[in-house]
Amino acid sequence: MRALLSLAGLVSLVLVAAPAALAQGSFAPVEPASPNAEGIRSSYLFVSIFILAIFVLVEGALIAFILKYRRRRRARFADGAQIHGQTRLEILWTTLPVVVLFLIAAFVFIELPGIKNVPEAGASGELEIRVTGRQYYWQYEYPNGVIAIDRMRAPVGVPVRLTVSAPDSDVIHSWWIPALGGKIDAIPGRVNETWFEADRTGVFEGQCAELCGVGHAFMTASVEVLPEAEFAAWLEERRQAQTTGDVALGEETWEGVCAKCHGLAGQGALYRAVAGSAVLRDPQAVETLVRNGRRTMPAVGAGWTAEQIDALNAYLKESPPGGS
Ligand SMILES: [Cu+2]
Incomplete structure (x- = not known):
């Protein structure tokens, strides 16, 4: 019995290393490109350690007990061995879950401000973009009045504050670019806030994450992160073009x-x-x-x-x- 339990414990310890391997696979969140997405991913991986260990422990014990207490040559209707009382084990399986829950809660509470709060603007200031979800497109409005649809452009290394909403006549959508942070709902008549600060240039893809009608699957979004000067040039070009039928x-x-x-x-x-x-x-x-x-x-x-x-x-x- 003791040998089997320690075997299950050993296997679960070995598999604790698995989340690191998972990180390369499709079960883990995408490679983060913004600190808030990084926080979400670390929380995911941290919780995965316990999930995997508990899974292996429980399933290992299940298999071990099935083998150890199988009927063998006992008469078909005879009771199996009656086992009760194992104080040390009972204390362990009561306190261990409490410790695990405490660790997970502590980790998440430490990570949460870094996920939710918009960071202080640095030397290059911050950019605010209004995001509106509508059937079935995303509309963006920049502070200088420039409008863009579906593809957002943003500068690298600058905190971008997004105010996310939907018109009163529309339905609920959900803004989500996984590499740049978590989901945030676009709700008619309500303004939600989220942010990202891209750490590299590139195109980051996303998708409306709230079933919003027959065209929901086509409601894609992407953020093209550009070097700051290139972004400024694009913004200025669009602003000028917009006055003459862009x-x-x-x-x-x-x-x-x-x-x-x-x-x-x-x-x-x-x-x-x-x-x-x-x-x-x-x-x-x-x-x-x-x-x-x-x-x-x-x-x-x-x-x-x-x-x-x-x-x-x-x-x-x-x-x-x-x-x-
Ligand atoms: Cu939608």
Whole structure:
């Protein structure tokens, strides 16, 4: 009995090293690129140590007892050995879980401020971006009025504060770029805050994490982290372009807002084909349609600025979906 228990204990000790191996595999969170994502991952790995050890201990004991107390040559209906009272073991299995729970709680409470609180802005200041979740796209607004859809650009090494919400007429979405931190809900009529501070450049992918309707699977998001100067140049270029019908924003709007339901070439996808429709050639009709919706189509552009409507029309004029 004692030998079997120590065997189970030994196996669980060996497997304590497994979370480190898991970190390379698909069971662990993605490679973090921001301190808050790092905190989430450390908590995950810390808890995994106990999960694995307990799993091995319990399953090991189960198998050991099945073998040790099997019937052997005992008569079919004779009772097995009656065992009761093992004070040391009983004290152990009462105190050990308390210690484990305490350790996990302590670790998480130590990590939590680093996950939740926006860090103090350094020399380069901080950037605030408004994130709005809508069926089925993400819209971003930068402090200088620049608008972007689905792909956010952000500077590396600068704390980025995100205020996340959804319009009153929409549903709940959830912002989540795993490498840059945890999920945060985009709730109509409520502003939630989260943040990231990317430690390297690159593109980090994410996905709306709250089932929000038939197009939910298409509601992807990405953050492109750029060197600070490159980001500043992009922001300035977009700001200037936006005043004269920004084709780049128009293209993002077409792809992010319209094409998810109507197809990239307007060939139809979740909903009807619009390629060749007269509406697309009539800026006024486009504005009326996106601002108010029609029948089953929601008002996807309610609340858009005139600049964003102009951008969409500029793009539709330059590259009519499905040709003209
Ligand atoms: Cu969504």
